[in-house]
Amino acid sequence: MLQSVVTAGYAAIVAGMDKTERLFAVMDALRRHRRPVTAAVLAEEQGVSVRTLYRDVQTLIGLGAPIDGEAGVGYVLRPGFFLPPLMFSADELEALVLGARWVQSQPDAGLSTAAGNALGKIATASPDDLKDRIADTGIWPVMMRGDLDPAPVLGLARDLMRRERALRLGYADEKGERTDREVWPVQIAYYEGKQIIVAWCCLRGGFRNFRTDRVVAAEATDQPYGRRRSDLSREWRALMAEKYPGWGR
Amino acid sequence: MLQSVVTAGYAAIVAGMDKTERLFAVMDALRRHRRPVTAAVLAEEQGVSVRTLYRDVQTLIGLGAPIDGEAGVGYVLRPGFFLPPLMFSADELEALVLGARWVQSQPDAGLSTAAGNALGKIATASPDDLKDRIADTGIWPVMMRGDLDPAPVLGLARDLMRRERALRLGYADEKGERTDREVWPVQIAYYEGKQIIVAWCCLRGGFRNFRTDRVVAAEATDQPYGRRRSDLSREWRALMAEKYPGWGR
DNA sequence: CCCCTCCTGACAGGGTATGGCAGCAGTCTC
DNA sequence: GAGACTGCTGCCATACCCTGTCAGGAGGGG
Numbered sequence: 145m146l147q148s149v150v151t152a153g154y155a156a157i158v159a160g161m162d163k164t165e166r167l168f169a170v171m172d173a174l175r176r177h178r179r180p181v182t183a184a185v186l187a188e189e190q191g192v193s194v195r196t197l198y199r200d201v202q203t204l205i206g207l208g209a210p211i212d213g214e215a216g217v218g219y220v221l222r223p224g225f226f227l228p229p230l231m232f233s234a235d236e237l238e239a240l241v242l243g244a245r246w247v248q249s250q251p252d253a254g255l256s257t258a259a260g261n262a263l264g265k266i267a268t269a270s271p272d273d274l275k276d277r278i279a280d281t282g283i284w285p286v287m288m289r290g291d292l293d294p295a296p297v298l299g300l301a302r303d304l305m306r307r308e309r310a311l312r313l314g315y316a317d318e319k320g321e322r323t324d325r326e327v328w329p330v331q332i333a334y335y336e337g338k339q340i341i342v343a344w345c346c347l348r349g350g351f352r353n354f355r356t357d358r359v360v361a362a363e364a365t366d367q368p369y370g371r372r373r374s375d376l377s378r379e380w381r382a383l384m385a386e387k388y389p390g391w392g393r
Numbered sequence: 394m395l396q397s398v399v400t401a402g403y404a405a406i407v408a409g410m411d412k413t414e415r416l417f418a419v420m421d422a423l424r425r426h427r428r429p430v431t432a433a434v435l436a437e438e439q440g441v442s443v444r445t446l447y448r449d450v451q452t453l454i455g456l457g458a459p460i461d462g463e464a465g466v467g468y469v470l471r472p473g474f475f476l477p478p479l480m481f482s483a484d485e486l487e488a489l490v491l492g493a494r495w496v497q498s499q500p501d502a503g504l505s506t507a508a509g510n511a512l513g514k515i516a517t518a519s520p521d522d523l524k525d526r527i528a529d530t531g532i533w534p535v536m537m538r539g540d541l542d543p544a545p546v547l548g549l550a551r552d553l554m555r556r557e558r559a560l561r562l563g564y565a566d567e568k569g570e571r572t573d574r575e576v577w578p579v580q581i582a583y584y585e586g587k588q589i590i591v592a593w594c595c596l597r598g599g600f601r602n603f604r605t606d607r608v609v610a611a612e613a614t615d616q617p618y619g620r621r622r623s624d625l626s627r628e629w630r631a632l633m634a635e636k637y638p639g640w641g642r
Numbered sequence: 643c644c645c646c647t648c649c650t651g652a653c654a655g656g657g658t659a660t661g662g663c664a665g666c667a668g669t670c671t672c
Numbered sequence: 673g674a675g676a677c678t679g680c681t682g683c684c685a686t687a688c689c690c691t692g693t694c695a696g697g698a699g700g701g702g
Binding site for chain 1: 513
């Protein structure tokens with residue numbers, strides 16, 4: 145029965161996984177993937193045969209889980225719960241803590257304090273032993289101090305992205321020459337200590353990247369985006385995929 | 394196995410109840426009753442023998458359910474097994490998503506999927522449907538692909554840190570010479586794409602740093618730490634603060 | 643039209659879940 | 673302090689269920 149360690153992602157490491165545990169794991173996996181998942185994928189993740197996984201899904205559905213299975217597509221977990229999810233596992237807690245700590249070390253002040261608050265809320269909702277574990281987690285992202293020029297434009301851009309309002313930007317190019325323009329932020333990328341705002345530039349009529357350390361002025365406007373951000377986002381992804389094949393995640 | 398319908402309360406109506414379903418039912422029953430419930434009651438509700446129910450409870454506890462069984466009293470389910478509803482502000486959600494995405498891009502496979510699971514749980518634990526907003530969050534950490542040598546030692550070290558058990562390590566120094574030793578992991582640091590395990594080295598009798606990319610073999614042991622991890626951690630911090638003044642977080 | 647995928651049925655084998663019993667160790671009541 | 677109640681564990685034989693394999697049907701997508 146020992147499934148090959150090669151194929152196993154990580155969950156299926158141990159053989160001694162009883163059915164109940166597997167059912168919870170399948171629920172987790174369904175929640176994790178947002179696109180339809182095929183039974184074959186789930187089966188391999190859990191280290192069981194496809195037949196068994198079909199049976200497991202039937203069990204879950206019988207238990208009331210809102211799982212849709214469509215031939216030719218895969219399984220999707222409909223919204224609506226039949227059981228609240230299980231409390232965060234030790235792994236999940238460590239992941240959240242590490243992630244939050246990393247965000248806290250980034251120059252977006254608003255996001256930084258929000259990360260701390262979020263951890264606090266999670267700790268409040270957790271039993272005492274997990275609270276200790278949160279505080280005790282010995283996993284740290286180490287940043288070199290000094291790069292900590294706060295970049296207030298990041299918080300601004302996040303807010304405007306949510307509300308789809310244009311951002312007025314004063315930007316310096318490599319030669320230090322300033323231009324002023326209105327842009328529609330589409331994505332924010334954190335790249336090796338730099339932050340880059342990807343936006344539709346109304347001045348140039350195309351996508352442009354703006355490094356936050358070259359932003360000399362930023363101001364919110366009430367101008368709505370000319371197009372929906374999700375559409376812009378999709379288009380930008382397509383452009384990137386074309387330009388850098390093999391980029392798409 | 395047809396138990397008499399007379400005794401059955403309501404749950405044990407049908408014989409065709411497999412173990413998994415029964416476990417869910419027991420959880421439900423424990424959640425319903427506020428006061429302690431005796432095994433005998435639960436057993437009758439489920440239409441199984443008391444012995445079996447004891448085993449079921451053990452299974453549930455093994456699954457992580459915080460069930461207190463006290464002799465002469467009965468079972469009580471402490472809160473903390475299911476995730477209570479969580480509310481996050483837009484900022485907090487973005488912080489969590491960005492953090493989780495960063496963790497997902499790290500070479501610790503277990504932590505990576507745990508980050509995804511945690512996001513999924515947060516999404517379903519919320520009153521609103523956060524799945525779309527999570528998917529819509531346009532903030533990404535960008536990693537250069539290719540550094541993705543998975544480092545299984547990280548997951549091992551995390552587990553051992555939690556359980557305070559020694560790690561047997563085969564390690565290559567700068568000259569490529571291998572040494573084998575037992576260490577007590579204290580901290581894990583993520584530093585510019587490298588991961589470093591800070592541990593008490595039983596071979597040298599002091600703290601040492603181990604880069605994961607120089608680990609050639611790693612194995613869990615059952616040897617407990619000689620000292621509590623929190624004490625080691627505090628001592629290491631003191632050492633660092635002494636060595637590099639102005640380092641403290 | 644073909645491929646992918648969900649889904650069901652049958653079957654055999656091996657692991658394991660189950661029940662009964664006996665005993666120990668705590669808690670509560672009187 | 674005694675006795676009743678209850679959680680918990682070990683042992684054992686048997687029945688059962690869980691699993692993988694094989695085969696086939698139905699439906700969606702390209």
